[in-house]
Amino acid sequence: MPGPQRLVDGPAFCGVRTFMHLPQATELSDADAAIVGLPLDSGTYYRTGQRFGPEAIRNASVLLSAYSTAHRLDVFELLSVIDGGDAAVLPGDIPMSHRVIEAHLRPLYAADVVPIGLGGDHSVTLAELRAAAAKHGPVGLLLFDSHPDTWDECFGQKYTHASPFRRAVEEGLIDPTRSTMLGLRGAPDGSEDWDIARRLGFEVRTAAQLHEQGLGGVPAQARARAGTGPVFLSFDIDFLDPAFAPGTGTPAVGGFSTAQMLCLLRGLAGVNLVAADVVEVLPAYDVAQITAMAAAQVVFETMALLAVRRKAGVA
Amino acid sequence: MPGPQRLVDGPAFCGVRTFMHLPQATELSDADAAIVGLPLDSGTYYRTGQRFGPEAIRNASVLLSAYSTAHRLDVFELLSVIDGGDAAVLPGDIPMSHRVIEAHLRPLYAADVVPIGLGGDHSVTLAELRAAAAKHGPVGLLLFDSHPDTWDECFGQKYTHASPFRRAVEEGLIDPTRSTMLGLRGAPDGSEDWDIARRLGFEVRTAAQLHEQGLGGVPAQARARAGTGPVFLSFDIDFLDPAFAPGTGTPAVGGFSTAQMLCLLRGLAGVNLVAADVVEVLPAYDVAQITAMAAAQVVFETMALLAVRRKAGVA
Amino acid sequence: MPGPQRLVDGPAFCGVRTFMHLPQATELSDADAAIVGLPLDSGTYYRTGQRFGPEAIRNASVLLSAYSTAHRLDVFELLSVIDGGDAAVLPGDIPMSHRVIEAHLRPLYAADVVPIGLGGDHSVTLAELRAAAAKHGPVGLLLFDSHPDTWDECFGQKYTHASPFRRAVEEGLIDPTRSTMLGLRGAPDGSEDWDIARRLGFEVRTAAQLHEQGLGGVPAQARARAGTGPVFLSFDIDFLDPAFAPGTGTPAVGGFSTAQMLCLLRGLAGVNLVAADVVEVLPAYDVAQITAMAAAQVVFETMALLAVRRKAGVA
Amino acid sequence: MPGPQRLVDGPAFCGVRTFMHLPQATELSDADAAIVGLPLDSGTYYRTGQRFGPEAIRNASVLLSAYSTAHRLDVFELLSVIDGGDAAVLPGDIPMSHRVIEAHLRPLYAADVVPIGLGGDHSVTLAELRAAAAKHGPVGLLLFDSHPDTWDECFGQKYTHASPFRRAVEEGLIDPTRSTMLGLRGAPDGSEDWDIARRLGFEVRTAAQLHEQGLGGVPAQARARAGTGPVFLSFDIDFLDPAFAPGTGTPAVGGFSTAQMLCLLRGLAGVNLVAADVVEVLPAYDVAQITAMAAAQVVFETMALLAVRRKAGVA
């Protein structure tokens, strides 16, 4: 069963940087999940350079190991995971890049392989959702983000990293009634910003609420709302505070720690995850790889969620 | 009404960096508040280079937007704010620089414009307080800082960033009975350090106390103590932990997050703010602008406090 | 006459960062030249983030002073220069951004103001050339660059930073018989790359040639070839070696020092400069502002070239 | 009594960087404690370069001051502390380096001087424990770490930074029944990893437990378990979250803040500390010295714990 290099196999710093040293494969028949890089950053309206996000996350991933102490399981005893390379996006051409991404992902869905995307800016999630919905129909969205990304337009443009979830609802890719947005705090342009998300049907939990009320029941509520249907987990790394994730495009103070991130992600055990991504890692602003390491951990936790289901015999 | 560039006006990364793209103006008659750079760093006894603080904060400010989700208002619908440029300090000459700063601020007070200072080291606050008190009489001080800055002398010098509040009390610029110091923790030189602050009449809340007891009632207590009189809010960026604000002169571990900072500042709604500053931003030690972004947010929160009062019809 | 802040006016680190503290103006009638930011980076095929180039160059420019020791003149006694702000480009939409840039520049040409552009990626030069040629007809090009930027397409895209001079020749904006390319060395995709430039009619001086033969007669040859007609000087900062300009998008080893850059630029005194730009400054990869400082110096040298002509009474 | 430079003696940035400007001494008769650098990093299996840890910690230490506000005492009125220089380790030769370290420490124990080690990777602690146990017999261990460091082998090697506490138990240097491990979270290689530590007899408190249950009773429990016997406190800087300590070899997200670190360390007042170290500081990955400052604070807190005992008359 394809799996990562084990620590006992040799030093983690040896070898070409696929995600966790997983085999880079195009053969999908044996795989349960695949890491896919989505290095598009043409949809950004502030800092840019997220195209190097997949490189950075792969580099940082080699320090991860296979065992989840939270879920008490070895991810790769339960799941076969490959590194599926990158979609060959076209810088400067968002619509075409979205088509490239969708085309890159469709064979994965056809082969029942769960794709885990490495952004790239958040505009890539729209393309991922198109591929997901083509297989599963409208999915529940679990969004970790400091922004709702539900603007209609940004400088007259409709397909930037400010609008993927507006578009996704319009295109019927998301079922908002099963969806939750967590961590909103970043500079809204007016009172409308977050109300739009609510009016689109999303459950919105702002950072201020989470900081005040604590994270206690939050994962359970998100799970309950998501129900048993297919769920897409999208993690914008700016959910984390800039102290924990400086390497991102539109950082927002007042965010969350990685300890809080782990608490929330691990609390989602049981959701019917059909895809996930971690986006907006911008290595040129990272320091000592801390953003990339946090992103790699998010990927690991999503794989662990898949493994939990497999272990329980439901996936 | 002068205001910042809106996000709909074009990308935030376009244009000369005034604070939030606010108009740089010398005409004060239409303004409610003015951003003023105070790039003095000759009063520092450890790291120096705070002279580039205003540049860094202005650069970081362009990612801010006008709407306060905490107070549910658009700051620039309520307030007219300008960027008043920098006071032309003289490096190496603290007394003269203090006179320059005071002279730069007096016309603002004369025109009923609230000055919001961008330091510079903390010695600049003494000059700001002189201008403030000349208009308002002794003010209440709300100090966010890891140090009390109430030494008498430092290597025989009386006007450094270690002593502004000692001097200010001596000069009758501050009413300690309406004043609170929050966050003290940085290396004191002896038992006297914090006792001096208490003996001068300040309410002192140490970091250890705040960490142990939580921040719950703290803003309300500070507001109650401040009463209805004029208040000066001074925010030394080293109130934040070095993880959140590495770019500063005398960092102190065991500090606060930006989430905690927001909780405290937003809880001050209602105070009669007549001036504010954010000081000790030292860009040469910053990473990925996180310190500068935090400082810019502090400025935004103080403007929002002014807007709350305006909205309530009391300013 | 509008000019920069002089050193005697106060510390260079004081004040909002326009280029050299020049007045930010929209009134063109008194101006001889104008600095214009062109923060587009959607045309990049490797590193991106050049949108922050104008900010970085302005920040670095304040250490410059008015006097040219090479030409023995005070630039601002001879020229009136303003900071004309930034063109409000649209990230992700190159054609529209090019129209915005051209529209931003046309009034300058109408008012006989020489525009000096701050990139942004090299795709912006096409828009600048369109505005220049609309006024002056085909211009001679003096290109400092490690790449010829004369590809036809890059991933099927025709308007990226790999093709501006191909497009410019096709559109009749450049007169190649009066044009010289200096410094070519960066990774060509095949034997064709530089031959294309030659076939388009450019004089090509590769880095290998310049290193072997020395820079002695080079400026004179470029001047002779340019003749008396209008000349556009475009300086891609990757002409410099990565050691001298690490902050750029497609760095190429084996480049030039800033001393060599000064030698070449100063040797161009006499050319009929009608526009200039410095492009591809990417601050996220810069260290200690050395790239931005080099770029600011390029701008100063181009202004000095204008002043030389003014002093000689020919402009 | 040997002590550090006081703030009143002159600026902290003056003078050769011994720890806190303490006298560098080889004469031990007057000393109560000694700082000793242990710049070995040959035992690392991921990032390396901890050999510059002592330099960085000393550099950062000069901003500390003598007074502990937590314990209300002046450390250097109670204790005489020297900087004992570095053990001359041999890079690439772990066993020999361990012998060098032990030989460097033995005279300190002979003179009743408490050694406080500055790592270096965590493998140095084994050598320190050998010297400690030679004097005191098996010691209680208070370990702050994201990993238990109890592997048997790592790539067939038995004396790396992955195994010191396994070896120490085998060699009878530690009494696990008096020992506690705090903060475990870093990538284990399987279910065995932490169970090994438990089976060796250690009390294990994982990061997940501490985050969920809070730190309230933790120091008291650790003190109770340690009893009155001799205790070795070992602080791996990766106990802190990468946001607070990016400069380390095997960072692990989901860690602790420096405020939490202070809470825990200060809560240990009363333990019978006979030695301490802070390890795994890797300056090449540090930013703005925040990791080194945190490490220097750990050293200060351990000195303060010694001073508490001295003040109480029990040491």
Place this chain on the structure above:
Amino acid sequence: MPGPQRLVDGPAFCGVRTFMHLPQATELSDADAAIVGLPLDSGTYYRTGQRFGPEAIRNASVLLSAYSTAHRLDVFELLSVIDGGDAAVLPGDIPMSHRVIEAHLRPLYAADVVPIGLGGDHSVTLAELRAAAAKHGPVGLLLFDSHPDTWDECFGQKYTHASPFRRAVEEGLIDPTRSTMLGLRGAPDGSEDWDIARRLGFEVRTAAQLHEQGLGGVPAQARARAGTGPVFLSFDIDFLDPAFAPGTGTPAVGGFSTAQMLCLLRGLAGVNLVAADVVEVLPAYDVAQITAMAAAQVVFETMALLAVRRKAGVA
């Protein structure tokens, strides 16, 4: 024929980072040359962390392209090159790591594949030379380095990065009469240092000589001395000046530019290269990848030297 991704295949920033996106292969039958990572850094006596050198060089290599303008050929039309992964070295165990490296390289030699090593510290070259000499007998050495690396011992250790060429001569791996050392300047421990190299039989060209006399005839002399026999080219990145290669272990001021490096390497066309390496890249000290890019260029130039021979029909 295995080759790299071409620029026309898609953006260089897409895809897993093998060297120049070359296929990672274990099948050697079709290959002419193979990139092999040798991430050992246990042999360093100053800065360490060269274990991340191969990662950094691979990351930087993707900006290279296939065509050599100097030699007017497309490397990958002439040569089939693969990325052969990394040798699984054991940190802390130099002799064992050397055996691992040698074992990793022997099959390449058996299959007539030219290995191009990515260090790692310079101690790895000894292991490479053992594999080379096993196939070819004593080789000529072309060494670019600021140090001769011919110490007998360093702190009693015989197999560090200070001694590979002493050992290699002793073991009969090198034919000094066909060997040249270029660029010596780094801190020698005494008059003996360079005399040893000379007495061992090497031709020594110091940096001072090269700077004074120019590089004109140097490559031809080195070629003439090397003759027609097999040659090993070893490039210690500290041959370059720290301005051009800051990311290295024992930098030495007064070095060479990358332009000079290109001049020398390209002048070696014709030598009978049987192996090459580039060593001592230490990414933790690199800035903006300039060191890694220079190292990647060295690799490209060595491949181009192989292609020149192939084109000439002599290999």
Place this chain on the structure above:
Amino acid sequence: MPGPQRLVDGPAFCGVRTFMHLPQATELSDADAAIVGLPLDSGTYYRTGQRFGPEAIRNASVLLSAYSTAHRLDVFELLSVIDGGDAAVLPGDIPMSHRVIEAHLRPLYAADVVPIGLGGDHSVTLAELRAAAAKHGPVGLLLFDSHPDTWDECFGQKYTHASPFRRAVEEGLIDPTRSTMLGLRGAPDGSEDWDIARRLGFEVRTAAQLHEQGLGGVPAQARARAGTGPVFLSFDIDFLDPAFAPGTGTPAVGGFSTAQMLCLLRGLAGVNLVAADVVEVLPAYDVAQITAMAAAQVVFETMALLAVRRKAGVA
């Protein structure tokens, strides 16, 4: 005889960072020369933070070794050198700091110890010259600098880093007829700037001249002009190009390489050096210590110049 740690004594990264591990001593009777830190930066008009220059230079110095290949001598076999610690300057008070520096140096002169200063900003040289002239009378100055530092005033201040040599001539500390300034290029405020230096009597060699004419006869000319009288060598690190010395206060493009620096300094063998300094190292802007290493090398070269004289029996 006091000397540095030898490489054979142990790894250079071990031990407290005095300059080259030289003994820190207050006993002067055995010493020929002494390193003295002068961490004043209150005289800076642009970037500041040079107070950490001595720390950084000491840290970087440990990689130096004792043998000069240029002069073929072991410096410490000929000279006894100590690390004399730092003068306890007062930040913000230039006149008082100058008195402290002079007082710190006078005992050295009294004991016939040659002081080698580590700045600090260039204003410290005035204090050094006062001490030098008190012993030796007016000295010849050999200045390596991008600026002449001969302004009369800077913002009305007479004792900044812009004026030391104006003041020194006025005070009769320098004999301009024996003095040479090398490397001038940095932004002058007008035609007067360099003419002032010439009118004061200095020989001025601009960077443009040196780049054009080469460095061939330059050291000999400077030596000839200096004659046999006492000479003070002052090296402002911004003589080097920002690529070679990014960590400085007022960098100027178009500068010199470290290879050129070595050529010039080594060419001065024979001058009657009575003091030297290296100033304007600003570590907060340094990268990978390259500036600090260059400065440490300057110190070494000045010590070697002393050793040359000692070897020749003239000192």
